[in-house]
Amino acid sequence: MIVNIDKLNKDLKEILSNQRYLHSVGVMNMCEKLAHIYDVNVDKLKAIGLMHDMAKELSNEDKLKYIRENNIYCTDIEKKIVDILHGKIAADMCKKRYAFDDEMCTAISIHTTGKENMTMLQKILFIADKIEETRKYDGIEELRKLAFNNIDKAIIKNIDETLVINIRKENLILEESIKTRNYLLLTSEI
DSSP states (O other): OOOOHHHHHHHHHHHHHHHHHHHHHHHHHHHHHHHHHTTHHHHHHHHHHHTTTTTTTSHHHHHHHHHTTTOOOHHHHHHSGGGGHHHHHHHHHHHHHHOHHHHHHHHHHOOOOTTTOOHHHHHHHHHHHHHHHHHHOOTHHHHHHHHHHOOOHHHHHHHHHHHHHHHTTTTOOOHHHHHHHHHHHHOOOO
């Protein structure tokens, strides 16, 4: 697969707000940095980093319509947390429009929740989305350092913090995030 970052960049600029576009460029840049640390295909990571949120700004109605019209499976909880569907929609769009391979599409699809047995490419997109340069929140510097030293620890830490926030807010919690956390705790050398 040949990735034309200039074309992806041009297409993305046309569909996203400036703030979301800058976030996507930040994720692409962080993916590139992490790709060198973990020896993963830089071009693939730059492409998925840039395009991971291409469906983020669709309205909830349009997200649900896209899911229905394209026969994309989603759980009852995902139907309640409609915004979470942007990953699955972006993955489908990238496969159809740009011929992204299955690993790339899976990475985009699960970039907010993670999944059991992620590839390194998928782990990098997951954590790059949380630590890219435009993100500002308590503890981000520590998480950034951790991502460059032990990506599994960084993912677990991020999921832990997200779970605590969602529990405090009495939000629904996606099972996939808990499975991701447990899988990493069982299989990683932490």
